[in-house]
Amino acid sequence: MSTTTLDTSAQPIDRFVSAFQVNHGQALNGTNASVAKRREAAIQRFQELGVPTRKQEAWKYTDIASVLDRPYTLPLGPNEADVSARDLDPYLIDDLDAHVLVLVNGRPDHSLSQLDALPEEVTVTSLKDAGTHPAFKAHYGEYADAEDEVLTALNTAFVQDGAFIHVPEGTELEQPILLLHVNAAQDDLLMQPRHLFVVEADAKARVIGRQLSLTDARTFTNTVTEMFVGERGYLDHYVIQEEDDNASQVLSRFGYHEGDSVLSTDTFTFSGEVVRNNMTLTPDGPNCETNLYGLVIGHGSMHVDNNTLVDHVHADCVSNELYKHVLNDQSTVVFNGKVFVHRDSQRIDAYQSNDSLVLNNDAQIYTKPELEIYADDVVCSHGATAGQLDEEGLFYLRSRGLSQERARILMMKAFAQDVIDVIEVEPLKALIEDRVQDRLRTFAS
Amino acid sequence: MALLEVENLHVSVEDEDIEILKGVDLTINEGEVHAIMGPNGSGKSTLAAVLAGREEYVVTDGSIRYKGEDLLELEAEERAEEGVFLAFQYPVELPGVSMTNFLREAVNSVREARGEEELGAADFLKLVRERAKLVDLDPDLVKRSVNQGFSGGEKKRNEIFQLAMLEPTLAVLDETDSGLDIDALRTVSDGVNKLRSAERAFLLITHYQRLLDYIEPDHVHVMVNGRIAESGDKDLAIRLEEEGYERFQREPAAA
Numbered sequence: 280m281s282t283t284t285l286d287t288s289a290q291p292i293d294r295f296v297s298a299f300q301v302n303h304g305q306a307l308n309g310t311n312a313s314v315a316k317r318r319e320a321a322i323q324r325f326q327e328l329g330v331p332t333r334k335q336e337a338w339k340y341t342d343i344a345s346v347l348d349r350p351y352t353l354p355l356g357p358n359e360a361d362v363s364a365r366d367l368d369p370y371l372i373d374d375l376d377a378h379v380l381v382l383v384n385g386r387p388d389h390s391l392s393q394l395d396a397l398p399e400e401v402t403v404t405s406l407k408d409a410g411t412h413p414a415f416k417a418h419y420g421e422y423a424d425a426e427d428e429v430l431t432a433l434n435t436a437f438v439q440d441g442a443f444i445h446v447p448e449g450t451e452l453e454q455p456i457l458l459l460h461v462n463a464a465q466d467d468l469l470m471q472p473r474h475l476f477v478v479e480a481d482a483k484a485r486v487i488g489r490q491l492s493l494t495d496a497r498t499f500t501n502t503v504t505e506m507f508v509g510e511r512g513y514l515d516h517y518v519i520q521e522e523d524d525n526a527s528q529v530l531s532r533f534g535y536h537e538g539d540s541v542l543s544t545d546t547f548t549f550s551g552e553v554v555r556n557n558m559t560l561t562p563d564g565p566n567c568e569t570n571l572y573g574l575v576i577g578h579g580s581m582h583v584d585n586n587t588l589v590d591h592v593h594a595d596c597v598s599n600e601l602y603k604h605v606l607n608d609q610s611t612v613v614f615n616g617k618v619f620v621h622r623d624s625q626r627i628d629a630y631q632s633n634d635s636l637v638l639n640n641d642a643q644i645y646t647k648p649e650l651e652i653y654a655d656d657v658v659c660s661h662g663a664t665a666g667q668l669d670e671e672g673l674f675y676l677r678s679r680g681l682s683q684e685r686a687r688i689l690m691m692k693a694f695a696q697d698v699i700d701v702i703e704v705e706p707l708k709a710l711i712e713d714r715v716q717d718r719l720r721t722f723a724s
Numbered sequence: 725m726a727l728l729e730v731e732n733l734h735v736s737v738e739d740e741d742i743e744i745l746k747g748v749d750l751t752i753n754e755g756e757v758h759a760i761m762g763p764n765g766s767g768k769s770t771l772a773a774v775l776a777g778r779e780e781y782v783v784t785d786g787s788i789r790y791k792g793e794d795l796l797e798l799e800a801e802e803r804a805e806e807g808v809f810l811a812f813q814y815p816v817e818l819p820g821v822s823m824t825n826f827l828r829e830a831v832n833s834v835r836e837a838r839g840e841e842e843l844g845a846a847d848f849l850k851l852v853r854e855r856a857k858l859v860d861l862d863p864d865l866v867k868r869s870v871n872q873g874f875s876g877g878e879k880k881r882n883e884i885f886q887l888a889m890l891e892p893t894l895a896v897l898d899e900t901d902s903g904l905d906i907d908a909l910r911t912v913s914d915g916v917n918k919l920r921s922a923e924r925a926f927l928l929i930t931h932y933q934r935l936l937d938y939i940e941p942d943h944v945h946v947m948v949n950g951r952i953a954e955s956g957d958k959d960l961a962i963r964l965e966e967e968g969y970e971r972f973q974r975e976p977a978a979a
C-alpha cells in the first residue's frame with residue numbers, strides 16, 4: 280500500500296501540507312477529475328484556516344487538535360487490509376434484506392459487497408469509479424463547505440475514495456442500502472472517506488451507515504458526506520457509530536434538498552473515543568421536511584459532539600430535531616443545535632429539543648441551542664433538559680415486582696424510546712433496540 | 725399469626741429531622757379489610773409508602789412483621805413478590821415504558837416468586853382482558869405507556885387493574901377514591917369487592933367515608949398527627965363524617 284507517514288516533528292498544518300505536496304501528481308491524482316480539480320483550493324483553505332482550537336466557539340468543548348496531532352499514517356493507495364466475509368458476518372443486520380457496500384478503511388471492497396439485487400438503474404459504487412457519472416459531476420463538492428469548514432477542506436484535499444449512490448428520477452428503492460464502514464489496519468491510520476448520495480426527483484432511498492473497528496490500531500476518520508434530494512424525493516440516512524475506543528472521527532454531513540422532499544437523518548452513537556458529527560441540512564424549496572434525530576449512549580471516557588445546523592433558506596418548510604443523550608461514567612456530550620431562518624423564509628415550523636439523562640456525577644453535558652430567526656411569520660421552539668432517573672418512577676416499577684436493575688433499564692430505555700421509534704426499517708430498529716438494551720444493562724447493574 | 729403487625733412504628737424523612745409517624749400500631753389479619761381515615765398530612769401515605777418499601781423514609785423505631793417475617797428487611801420488589809401491593813395515591817406517568825411489557829414482567833416476576841409458571845403472551849392477554857373488565861378499564865389503555873395521558877379516573881382504575889393482575893395478599897389502597905366520580909367509584913369498589921377473599925387483606929386509606937359505603941371495612945382507624953388515635957368498626961367512619969377530626973386534633977395539645 281502506498282502510504283505516507285505524517286511527520287510529527289512538524290506543526291500539524293505543515294505536516295498535512297507537505298504530505299499533500301509530496302503526493303500531489305501521483306497518489307492524489309488517480310481518483311477522478313471532479314475530485315482532483317478541487318484539491319488545490321482545498322489544501323490552500325486548510326492552510327489558511329488552520330487546525331481548530333478550543334478558542335473557536337464551534338470547537339470549544341472538543342479538543343480536535345490533540346486528536347489530529349498523532350503519528351498517523353495516511354493511506355494513499357489500495358487496501359492491504361485482511362478482512363474476510365466471515366469477519367463481517369456479525370455486523371450484517373439480522374433479517375435485513377439490504378444492498379451491501381463494504382468499505383474497508385474508507386474504500387469500497389466490491390468482493391465483500393453484495394449488490395447483485397440492485398435495480399439496474401440504481402448506482403452504488405466507489406467514488407473513484409464514479410467520475411464520469413453525470414450526477415457525480417453535477418453534485419460532487421457542491422454542498423460540502425470546503426471554504427469555511429477546515430476538516431471538510433482537509434478531506435477535500437486528500438479524498439481518495441468512498442461511496443457513490445445514485446437513485447434516478449422516479450425510482451423508489453425498496454431495500455435499504457447498507458454501507459458497512461470497517462476500520463481494519465495494522466497501523467494508526469488517518470482516513471478521509473468521501474461519500475455522495477444523489478436521490479433524484481420523485482425517488483426514494485434509505486441508506487444505513489454502520490461504522491466498526493476490527494483493529495486495535497488507533498484510527499482517525501475524517502469523513503465528508505454530501506446528500507442531494509430532488510423535488511418530491513425522500514432520503515432517510517441512518518448512521519450507527521460503534522467504532523472502538525481507539526477510534527476517533529469527524530463526520531461532516533451536508534444535505535441539500537429541493538421542494539416537497541423529505542431528508543431525515545438518525546444518528547446512533549454507541550462508542551468511539553472522540554466523535555464529532557457536523558451536520559448541515561439545507562431545505563431549499565417549499566414544503567420540505569427535514570428531520571434530525573440522534574441518540575448518544577455515553578460510557579467510559581467517550582466524547583461525543585453533535586453540531587447541527589438547519590439552514591432554512593426557503594419559506595414554507597418544517598424541521599424537527601430531537602437528540603437524546605444517556606451519559607454514564609466520565610462520558611461527555613456536546614450538543615450545539617443551530618436553526619437559521621433567513622429573512623424571506625416565512626411560515627417555517629422549526630422544532631428542536633435535546634434531553635440528557637445523566638447517570639453519573641463525572642459525566643458532562645454541554646448543550647447550546649442557537650436560534651437565529653430573521654423572518655417574522657415562523658413557529659420555532661427549542662428545549663433542553665438534563666436530569667437523573669426519576670426515583671418516583673423507579674419505585675413505582677419496583678413496587679410491582681421489577682428488580683432495581685430491570686426498573687432502571689426500562690426507565691433508561693423509555694427515555695431513549697422516541698428516537699428509536701422513528702426508525703422505519705424494522706430489522707434496524709430491532710438491532711438498535713438490542714444495542715441500546717445491551718449497553719443500558721451494563722449501566723443498570 | 726396476624727398477616728401484618730405494625731408495632732410502635734416511628735418514621736422520619738431521610739436528611740430531615742421531622743418525624744412523620746410517631747408510634748403507629750396496627751394489626752391486620754388475613755382476609756380483613758381495614759380503613760385508615762384522617763386529615764391531610766397526618767401520615768397515611770407515609771405509612772403506605774413504608775409498607776411498600778420506599779427508601780426515602782427511615783424507620784427510626786418499631787417494627788413491621790408480615791407473615792411473621794421482618795418486612796423492613798425486604799426491598800420493594802421483594803415485598804411485591806411476597807404479595808404486598810400499593811395502589812398509589814398519585815400513579816406515576818412513565819412515557820416510553822410500555823404498559824404491556826412492564827405488566828407482563830411484573831406479573832411473571834410475582835408468579836415466579838410464588839412458584840407458578842410464567843404466563844405466555846396469549847394467556848397474559850387473556851388475563852388482561854378479564855381483569856380489565858373487572859374495573860371497566862379500556863383494555864386498549866394497556867397498549868399505551870404506563871399512565872401516560874390517562875385521565876385521573878383511568879389512572880386509579882389502572883391501579884386496581886394491576887392489583888387484580890398481581891393478586892396480592894396485602895393490598896394497600898392510598899386514596900383510590902379521590903378524583904373518582906360517583907359512577908367510577910361504584911365500579912372500582914365493585915371490582916375491589918370481587919377481589920376480596922379469605923386470603924387477601926386490604927388496607928384502604930381514604931379521606932371520605934363514602935368509599936366505605938361501597939367497600940365495607942371490618943375495622944376503621946383514625947390517624948392523626950402520625951398516630952392511630954382511635955380504632956373501631958364501620959360506625960366510627962360514620963361518626964367521623966359527622967363530627968370531623970377536630971376532636972382528635974385538639975387532643976395532643978391538651979395532653
Ligand SMILES: Nc1ncnc2c1ncn2[C@@H]1O[C@H](COP(=O)(O)OP(=O)(O)O)[C@@H](O)[C@H]1O
Pocket residue numbers: 737740744762763764765766767768769770771780
Ligand atoms: N418525602 C417527604 N419529605 C418531607 N416531608 C414529607 C415527605 N413525605 C411526607 N412528608 C410530610 O409528612 C406529613 C405526612 O404526609 P403524608 O403521609 O403524605 O400525609 P397524608 O397521606 O395523611 O395526607 C406531611 O406533613 C408531609 O408534608
Ligand SMILES: [Mg+2]
Pocket residue numbers: 768769770813898899
Ligand atoms: Mg396521602
